[in-house]
Amino acid sequence: MPTRPLALLRRSLQCAYRSFLYRHPVRLADADRLRRMAARLSPSAPRRLRAEEAVIVTDIRRKTAEHNRNNVTRTAAYFAFFERHPEMHWAFLAHLVSRNGGWNMTDLRGSLLPFLLPEKTVAPLFLFLERANALIFHDAYPQLLLYEESKRRGTPLFHLLPSFSVSSFMKPLWEHFWETGDAALLTVALIINEQQYIQLRVIEHPFFRTHVLSSWPFIAEQWLGFNDVLIPLARGRRIALAGTTVRDFADVHHRIHIGKTLYSLLLFDAHLFRRAYRFARRVPHSGSRADFWPQSFTATYDKRRLYSPRLEAAWPDLVHSFDDRRDWFTDNAMMQALETLPLPASGEMTGRYKRHLAMMKAAAIAAAKPAGV
Numbered sequence: 001m002p003t004r005p006l007a008l009l010r011r012s013l014q015c016a017y018r019s020f021l022y023r024h025p026v027r028l029a030d031a032d033r034l035r036r037m038a039a040r041l042s043p044s045a046p047r048r049l050r051a052e053e054a055v056i057v058t059d060i061r062r063k064t065a066e067h068n069r070n071n072v073t074r075t076a077a078y079f080a081f082f083e084r085h086p087e088m089h090w091a092f093l094a095h096l097v098s099r100n101g102g103w104n105m106t107d108l109r110g111s112l113l114p115f116l117l118p119e120k121t122v123a124p125l126f127l128f129l130e131r132a133n134a135l136i137f138h139d140a141y142p143q144l145l146l147y148e149e150s151k152r153r154g155t156p157l158f159h160l161l162p163s164f165s166v167s168s169f170m171k172p173l174w175e176h177f178w179e180t181g182d183a184a185l186l187t188v189a190l191i192i193n194e195q196q197y198i199q200l201r202v203i204e205h206p207f208f209r210t211h212v213l214s215s216w217p218f219i220a221e222q223w224l225g226f227n228d229v230l231i232p233l234a235r236g237r238r239i240a241l242a243g244t245t246v247r248d249f250a251d252v253h254h255r256i257h258i259g260k261t262l263y264s265l266l267l268f269d270a271h272l273f274r275r276a277y278r279f280a281r282r283v284p285h286s287g288s289r290a291d292f293w294p295q296s297f298t299a300t301y302d303k304r305r306l307y308s309p310r311l312e313a314a315w316p317d318l319v320h321s322f323d324d325r326r327d328w329f330t331d332n333a334m335m336q337a338l339e340t341l342p343l344p345a346s347g348e349m350t351g352r353y354k355r356h357l358a359m360m361k362a363a364a365i366a367a368a369k370p371a372g373v
Contacts, residue, residue, distance in 0.1 A: 191259035233275035287311030
């Protein structure tokens with residue numbers, strides 16, 4: 001297994017050792033640094049491109065659209081990028097979170113949730129998950145490819161970010177990363193950016209407000225563990241689980257905290273990172289939960305295990321529009337979210353997910369019984 005990604009963690013581990021022992025948040029940036037970056041923020045419209053720049057932008061748009069076909073292609077693209085550029089921590093985190101998005105999508109056609117949901121809510125829930133997944137990729141993947149092209153040419157190309165309607169928030173963070181190699185600060189910036197980006201376009205969209213976030217099934221699913229975010233950990237043939245649970249998906253600050261928590265688990269626990277990386281390399285993402293627990297789930301019908309279909313067997317590919325070019329960044333106070341990373345006491349999820357799964361089984365069995373039985 002390549003060791004380079006692990007080597008990238010060494011410095012962060014050494015710097016954060018005392019904070020890790022006492023579970024204090026790790027400080028990523030002081031107030032002066034954030035003020036300097038805020039001073040470089042300047043919303044700008046895309047300018048007229050030179051011929052060479054237009055070729056770069058067109059090629060990045062083509063590659064993004066090619067990989068934005070469905071959750072499986074997006075998830076694979078994130079990991080392939082991390083393999084090419086292991087200093088880009090966010091790409092690995094995005095790969096793991098995107099796996100969870102695919103599992104949640106196929107749960108809607110699996111053994112349990114169809115018993116718990118009115119049929120009319122299933123398609124809106126899928127669209128909610130798919131739209132968020134596609135939007136994040138549409139916004140973030142061009143940023144990654146622009147960084148890749150900058151590396152290839154040996155010169156930063158971040159002045160082209162407005163051509164992809166990327167928030168003005170990101171340009172000084174990419175420039176700072178190019179100058180310093182501060183992967184942790186860039187990762188947190190991308191976590192903030194992605195969650196703010198979908199807040200405008202998904203969470204606050206009237207259709208999803210009415211048909212998903214205000215519906216009792218969405219609340220019930222959160223309570224039943226539908227929003228467990230799992231990181232499978234390989235050790236031999238056994239797969240343990242780390243991660244956390246989203247309790248209030250509608251709250252952008254909570255989702256940002258969840259993203260930062262997951263990143264902390266990977267960044268400050270080299271053993272956990274190594275096992276998560278081993279799983280990701282060993283098991284391609286299919287959308288089925290049989291990817292990580294084949295003893296409990298199956299991608300084909302089997303009475304002994306829970307049905308968890310592959311994505312292509314559950315849902316068709318959708319064509320999305322990306323016409324909303326609004327910049328979510330309107331308040332410099334958001335820079336404060338860059339200051340620290342939380343250090344969770346434990347990311348162990350194996351036992352918790354087993355309990356959540358047992359709760360869902362019991363609820364599905366109860367819902368399947370005829371009235372009066």
